[in-house]
Amino acid sequence: MADHLVHGEITQLDLLSIAAHPDDCEITCGGLMIKSVRMGRKVGALDLTQGEMGTFGDKTDRMVELKAAADIMGLVYRGNLRMPDSAVEYNQENKLRVAQVIRDTRPEAVIVPHWEQRHPDHLACCRLAYDACFLAGLKKIDLNGEPFRPHKILYAYYYRNREFTFLTDISEVFDQKCEAVLVYKSQFGGNEQSGRIFEPGQDIVDLMQTRAHHFGQLVGVEYAEAYTIKEHILIDDPQNMPVRSI
Numbered sequence: 752m753a754d755h756l757v758h759g760e761i762t763q764l765d766l767l768s769i770a771a772h773p774d775d776c777e778i779t780c781g782g783l784m785i786k787s788v789r790m791g792r793k794v795g796a797l798d799l800t801q802g803e804m805g806t807f808g809d810k811t812d813r814m815v816e817l818k819a820a821a822d823i824m825g826l827v828y829r830g831n832l833r834m835p836d837s838a839v840e841y842n843q844e845n846k847l848r849v850a851q852v853i854r855d856t857r858p859e860a861v862i863v864p865h866w867e868q869r870h871p872d873h874l875a876c877c878r879l880a881y882d883a884c885f886l887a888g889l890k891k892i893d894l895n896g897e898p899f900r901p902h903k904i905l906y907a908y909y910y911r912n913r914e915f916t917f918l919t920d921i922s923e924v925f926d927q928k929c930e931a932v933l934v935y936k937s938q939f940g941g942n943e944q945s946g947r948i949f950e951p952g953q954d955i956v957d958l959m960q961t962r963a964h965h966f967g968q969l970v971g972v973e974y975a976e977a978y979t980i981k982e983h984i985l986i987d988d989p990q991n992m993p994v995r996s997i
């Protein structure tokens with residue numbers, strides 16, 4: 752068994768989220784992940800750390816919670832590289848560890864954190880994940896398995912970047928996304944401590960609702976998530992693009 756597997760199985764994925772801490776993927780791209788599962792795609796998540804430096808909860812709590820969240824989202828794979836929380840380093844060893852997961856799961860698309868970040872682990876994760884996708888395709892590199900690179904790298908919105916490339920309608924899965932986030936009871940348990948971790952005084956569901964509703968209004972749907980891609984978008988028939996100009 753691969754040392755990164757903590758839930759589900761090692762299998763070929765359509766979509767893989769790579770994030771620094773358990774609950775990052777649920778909050779930032781849980782909607783698209785759940786939507787992809789509902790489309791019949793095989794979706795997985797890789798967390799770099801166990802979130803043990805969080806103010807509340809410990810490793811054991813977070814591991815139980817991340818497995819429960821994976822079940823709610825319908826993930827077929829969840830991995831964890833057990834890097835030290837708040838000390839994720841951008842180095843060759845870590846790049847190769849993430850690259851091995853890319854080779855093991857061969858995702859067509861990956862979702863990684865955007866590069867404008869407050870938390871240093873999120874930035875390190877963005878850089879490690881991009882480099883890992885590149886390195887996984889090199890024939891002569893010291894990794895197991897056949898060379899492979901994902902077709903698409905999507906950068907999830909982490910509350911800092913002002914620009915993004917596209918929005919995805921998550922109205923139908925928004926409740927399920929909230930359910931997956933609220934499974935992290937150590938973080939958002941509805942007790943006296945909850946709500947003080949993400950942004951002081953703000954309830955996590957309120958925050959997700961406000962942001963997703965704002966993004967949704969930009970494109971005429973109830974709730975949306977924002978993503979960035981670095982490459983250009985090729986459109987065959989511009990006159991049939993969704994969202995009216997006037």
Ligand SMILES: [Zn+2]
Pocket residue numbers: 771772775870873
């Ligand atoms: Zn995080």
